[in-house]
Amino acid sequence: MTSLFDPLKLGDISLANRVVMAPLTRSRAVDGLKPGPMTVEYYRQRAGAGLIISEATQISPMGQGYIGTPGIYSEEQVAAWREVTDAVHAAGGKIVLQLWHVGRISHSSLLPDGAAPVSSTNRRANAKTFTAAGYTDVSTPRALRDDELPALVADYRHAARNAIKAGFDGVEVHAANTYLLEQFLRDSINDRTGPYGGSIANRARLLIEVMQAVTKEIGGGRTGVRLSPMTTFNGTPLDSDPQATYNYVVEQLAPLGLAYLHVIEGETGGARQPEGAKLVFDYAALRSRFPGAFLINNGFDGAEAQSLIEAGKADAVAFGRLFISNPDLARRLRESKPLNALREEGMYGGGAEGYIDYPALTA
Numbered sequence: 001m002t003s004l005f006d007p008l009k010l011g012d013i014s015l016a017n018r019v020v021m022a023p024l025t026r027s028r029a030v031d032g033l034k035p036g037p038m039t040v041e042y043y044r045q046r047a048g049a050g051l052i053i054s055e056a057t058q059i060s061p062m063g064q065g066y067i068g069t070p071g072i073y074s075e076e077q078v079a080a081w082r083e084v085t086d087a088v089h090a091a092g093g094k095i096v097l098q099l100w101h102v103g104r105i106s107h108s109s110l111l112p113d114g115a116a117p118v119s120s121t122n123r124r125a126n127a128k129t130f131t132a133a134g135y136t137d138v139s140t141p142r143a144l145r146d147d148e149l150p151a152l153v154a155d156y157r158h159a160a161r162n163a164i165k166a167g168f169d170g171v172e173v174h175a176a177n178t179y180l181l182e183q184f185l186r187d188s189i190n191d192r193t194g195p196y197g198g199s200i201a202n203r204a205r206l207l208i209e210v211m212q213a214v215t216k217e218i219g220g221g222r223t224g225v226r227l228s229p230m231t232t233f234n235g236t237p238l239d240s241d242p243q244a245t246y247n248y249v250v251e252q253l254a255p256l257g258l259a260y261l262h263v264i265e266g267e268t269g270g271a272r273q274p275e276g277a278k279l280v281f282d283y284a285a286l287r288s289r290f291p292g293a294f295l296i297n298n299g300f301d302g303a304e305a306q307s308l309i310e311a312g313k314a315d316a317v318a319f320g321r322l323f324i325s326n327p328d329l330a331r332r333l334r335e336s337k338p339l340n341a342l343r344e345e346g347m348y349g350g351g352a353e354g355y356i357d358y359p360a361l362t363a
């Protein structure tokens, strides 16, 4: 029987175990929006994960939505990320970079020349973000013109190339949590006409083009993708038919030879099946359409993760909050050791506290 602690081949990436660190924004980028020395230490401490998925990292200055998040578009950022990947590899770990464009979940004060955020729509999200002025309503976006989309796809491709230059083992395209790619995908947000609006195929077009461009650049075996069909985060309603929409997306992704599909089950950071919710999403339907490895996330503990792997329901399990407070989570789960409790302080932004001061086991 397969265990959570068995090795796994994720496309071209070989993992020592199936305990994956989920992507976690920690808002500690230093000057030039690059990872600093504390971030190198933070990821080094967590190299015992079978795979680290980095915090979401913007592909371009227009892709930023929160203060202090890092980018992967400048040479300076590539050099700074190289310090992180070298540290993780020296400690025996594997790490991929999560490629991010926030779309309309942003504020003009974070964007070049105070620009409006861009999206599939010009309707504002009922959401807030962190800016220099604190917790602020997001700005009203500008709907991208169809003729601007090739440059956007090129930004993803350039960012993927930079990630490999920076020594990452691969990338994960962030198509979850209601950011740009999901703003095109869902009919609850996308109000376009033309080739990128209307039918499921049209709404999925941008994501598929991004995945084609990224895999062409760095190879499918080094590329994963994250989806969250049932998340209403950032004041974003569900698609009118999530099952049909996401089944279609996965069918289109299947021929690209991706390393993995990473699915958030239910509401990100909340219930996997909200009480009283009428819609029961069939995640196995996504898995059955996808030939690569299947990663699952959201509120799992070690025992639940182990039973999912044993039952063959997933190939690996991603843990978010448990990895914030337990740098050596894989070892603690394997040896059934107690877990450190999570503190709220230092979750987003700040210094070493709540970031690199959670203790590992000493013996």
Ligand SMILES: Cc1cc2nc3c(=O)[nH]c(=O)nc-3n(C[C@H](O)[C@H](O)[C@H](O)COP(=O)(O)O)c2cc1C
Residues within 6 Å of the ligand: 022, 023, 024, 025, 026, 054, 055, 056, 098, 174, 176, 177, 226, 264, 268, 269, 270, 297, 298, 299, 300, 318, 319, 320, 321, 322, 347, 348
């Ligand atoms: C502090 C924090 C930051 C997060 N940042 C990201 C992110 O950058 N990208 C992403 O896809 N999800 C992000 N998430 C969601 C987590 O990856 C994960 O889906 C969520 O925490 C549920 O998993 P868990 O119950 O194991 O923590 C974040 C969650 C938290 C708590």
